[in-house]
Amino acid sequence: MVESAAEKVRSIETPEGTFTIRLILDDLGSIYPGMIRYTVEVLCGTETVYTYAINSYEVPPASLFDARQAAEIVFSRLAHDVAARPRIYPRPRVFTRQLPGSGTADVVILQGSPRRSGNSARIASWCDDEVARADLSSRVFFLQEMEIRPCIGCYTCYDYGYCPVDDDMPRIIRALESASVLVVCTPVYTGTVPATLKAVIDRCQWLHAREKVLGSEVHARGLLVAVAGRRGTEPFVCVTRVVDAFMGNLGIRPAGPVLIGDLDRARDVSGIEGVEGDVRAALRPLLPEKKNNISRVPHR
Ligand SMILES: Cc1cc2nc3c(=O)[nH]c(=O)nc-3n(C[C@H](O)[C@H](O)[C@H](O)COP(=O)(O)O)c2cc1C
Incomplete structure (x- = not known):
């Protein structure tokens, strides 16, 4: 069971509409001990137009930033970018590659x-x-x-x-x-x-x-x-x-x-x-x- 919690929410008014940026914390400790995933989402109205995610296992021990810090940096960067050039965000981008659709077997x-x-x-x-x-x-x-x-x-x-x-x-x-x-x-x-x-x-x-x-x-x-x-x-x-x-x-x-x-x-x-x-x-x-x-x- 994945436990989700919105850690941070920021609303940004722009000529293109109202954007919301959310930093969400998912506790994936049921999969691996201490695993936490941080997801930063940009919503235009209610539609998600950008998603960035990073988890604590993905960051090697000698990294400059841990996963939370990296997510915070992305959150700030996105908040700045959405306000500066909102016109590039309303178009949703596909981030999840589809698996090939055929080739199943018993x-x-x-x-x-x-x-x-x-x-x-x-x-x-x-x-x-x-x-x-x-x-x-x-x-x-x-x-x-x-x-x-x-x-x-x-x-x-x-x-x-x-x-x-x-x-x-x-x-x-x-x-x-x-x-x-x-x-x-x-x-x-x-x-x-x-x-x-x-x-x-x-x-x-x-x-x-x-x-x-x-x-x-x-x-x-x-x-x-x-x-x-x-x-x-x-x-x-x-x-x-x-x-x-x-x-x-x-x-x-x-x-x-x-x-x-x-x-x-x-x-x-x-x-x-x-x-x-x-x-x-x-x-x-x-x-x-x-x-x-x-x-x-x-x-x-
Ligand atoms: C690189 C290599 C390593 C092998 N290591 C072992 C081994 O550790 N123990 C063993 O009993 N047989 C070992 N074998 C023998 C193979 O398991 C055996 O020849 C098997 O029948 C090969 O199966 P295949 O015809 O499906 O390739 C090894 C064979 C190769 C080529």
């Missing part, structure tokens, strides 16, 4: 291996097929083939509900926002997930921000299918933790993972007896029922 499959024809890709194809058999739609993202940049830790997603890094990530966010199931297919790389998948996981902080700030909720189930060269459970310790944290952050409920080791010797996952059936059996109960062409999340 099931989103993140294929985290750089190898297009590797084991994770094969597992992704089994999952894709299992979804099609249930007469549902799926989207497989081959992450290595997308332009995904790492999170820059700017925290602006908690201000506006969008990420300023301009790449292919909105397609994934859009798909995840409406999916009923998320499947993560990944190899173990040096004890954890490959770098591109980790970048996607970190960038999904944006989806966490959208959920917490804009109230858009993800009601999905999750499944991890991981492959490793070595035998036993040890190679998967970190991967399962990372993917659990990822899903937990987004409110996605994970089912028990499917962990397939010893691939340095076996090489090809499709040559291991029973594995395809195990993957399909793990996914099947998570799939929503299809009714009258409208799929829905199973009752929980």
Whole structure:
């Protein structure tokens, strides 16, 4: 729950009409300890024509000004500017980039291996097929083939509900926002997930921000299918933790993972007896029922 309070209000009469400048404080402490967002709004009459926002996590420790001081400076600067050149303000400016409007699916499959024809890709194809058999739609993202940049830790997603890094990530966010199931297919790389998948996981902080700030909720189930060269459970310790944290952050409920080791010797996952059936059996109960062409999340 976000607690809002107007900290400061100033009214400015101009030949273009009456403007109001507001400094609003939102307590985002329910998201992260001590997180506060300051929003400065310019209204022309009752219409918001300009918005500036900054939060306390976005400002690094060695900054000259903290978030509140920065917001106060913007407030004063805007008050001066609105009075000096009111004619530029009545036209509202759009600050929230729209996510791409299409490309939703019942099931989103993140294929985290750089190898297009590797084991994770094969597992992704089994999952894709299992979804099609249930007469549902799926989207497989081959992450290595997308332009995904790492999170820059700017925290602006908690201000506006969008990420300023301009790449292919909105397609994934859009798909995840409406999916009923998320499947993560990944190899173990040096004890954890490959770098591109980790970048996607970190960038999904944006989806966490959208959920917490804009109230858009993800009601999905999750499944991890991981492959490793070595035998036993040890190679998967970190991967399962990372993917659990990822899903937990987004409110996605994970089912028990499917962990397939010893691939340095076996090489090809499709040559291991029973594995395809195990993957399909793990996914099947998570799939929503299809009714009258409208799929829905199973009752929980
Ligand atoms: C850079 C790199 C790091 C790896 N690190 C591990 C590891 O820490 N533990 C392990 O068991 N296997 C490791 N492997 C082996 C892969 O997990 C294994 O070959 C897997 O089957 C590859 O999956 P893919 O075919 O989907 O790419 C590593 C492979 C690579 C290329």
